[in-house]
Amino acid sequence: MDDFQVDVLVVGAGNAAACAALAARETGASVAMLEAAPEDERGGNSTYTAGAMRVVFHGVDDLVQLYDLTEDERRDVDFGSYTADQYLDDMGRVTNYRCDPELTDILIGRSFETMKWMRSKGVRFQPSYGRQAFKVNGKYKFWGGLAVEAWGGGPGLVDLEHKAALKAGIPIHYETAAVSLIEEDGVVRGVIARHKGRKVRIGAKAVVLACGGFESNAEMRTRYLGPTWDLAKVRGTRFNTGAGINMALAIGAKPHGNWSGGHAVGWDMNAPEFGDLDVGDNFQKHSYPLGIMVNANGLRFVDEGADFRNYTYAKYGAVILAQPQQFAWQIFDSKVLDKLRDEYRIKRMTKVRADTIEELAKKLEGVDEQQFLKTIKEWNEAVMTDVPFNPAVKDGRGTKGLAVPKTNWANTIDEGPFEAYAVTCGLTFTFGGLKISTEGEVENTDGHAIPGLFAAGELVGGLFYHNYPGGTGLVSGAVLGKLAGDGAGKYVAGKN
């Protein structure tokens, strides 16, 4: 690869980068994308997702603008709705009201129009029946505000986005990692990149950083998230090492958001160090609201039914990491086995099964057997069996008198066969990053935009603190990607 020059250079090739590149191209700018990964690992974390997308919609008439539905689906499926107010409530509640108000308004207010724009570029969507709907009285009912996913999941999304980019005349340079920004007189004028071990100089009138957080960098994880985070598994790409954040900080960009926080979930205890595209996100184990979790001491340690999975899963990885030896077992009895999510039916799992609870106790590797049996006995006595069980609503069927209560969906664990799944912490992405303006420009520590530098996606700080509502990563990447690409394109046009 030789040095080259382009109007807008987008660093990264995931969802945020693709949306930025397509939006910049629409302004008439020439655009190129840099991808640190080889082609068969392209697309960053976006490729690893199942493609769930949290978007404002007011019922089925909005949804048909995003995907096709049959007459039967329109009539028989209860898709519900998800208003801007609900989205705002969810963002506020799960982030302890820390989310940046301006960015949150942009995310929510532009979510639907951005997804329609993506569809116009060739991206396809579908209803998320497999993970976000339960059958109640024979009919599908969606729960938790999530009714849309990318067609073909993350791989389908990235594939169609890259096809759209190539169709728009945007080249994607693989195995080309940006290492530093070229800055002259305070203005960003391109990047120095590494292509197969060789340095390349790529000149650009504007640069959009969309190259992910620092989740795949064990040193930065430990430095910012804290001790034991070096031991966490990474759910996605090995290429998001914080390079974009570091190169922006090096020229005076302002750090912003929850630098000690990240999105982390319960993840198969024996999963590899980084994600595996053959398994995608199926190492996750997210049906804990239907059962209980115990640690090495045989004790429960968290309210598994505090809220719908969408509002707890992203913070429970850290809770599991904090347990002795960083693991937990999820326990289910036969009453709920048919309701476990798809990811409980893959081959690569750390799973045990037994007909009696005593037999199960012996199979839970690393767990105090006697304490586990005591925990189960106390649990069964505490379940409010007089309240009806309904997994599609917050049913209020909790426990009475336990030190660690469960608020919803409590069931006795007394009917074999029993199944248990071992999980550890799987880190998805980090929350801390760069401060951007409402035009997608990266701001410096004085609060001014750095001329020629824009950012989008995971490396933007300020949206998520402590926790995250499921399906927001892809939509925030798309909305802020379009914002940054559009801003970069217009900045270049203003220079011409």
Ligand SMILES: Cc1cc2nc3c(=O)[nH]c(=O)nc-3n(C[C@H](O)[C@H](O)[C@H](O)COP(=O)(O)OP(=O)(O)OC[C@H]3O[C@@H](n4cnc5c(N)ncnc54)[C@H](O)[C@@H]3O)c2cc1C
């Ligand atoms: C297993 C898993 C499941 C998930 N499920 C969902 C879901 O269902 N819904 C949802 O909304 N979110 C989900 N997420 C979160 C979601 O993936 C991210 O929030 C989102 O994809 C981030 O998009 P991005 O474009 O910012 O980053 P990425 O998609 O990670 O893209 C970053 C890109 O930058 C490249 N890169 C990194 N460093 C450099 C460099 N120095 N130079 C050049 N390129 C570089 C990477 O290779 C990659 O192409 C999931 C994440 C994981 C890991």
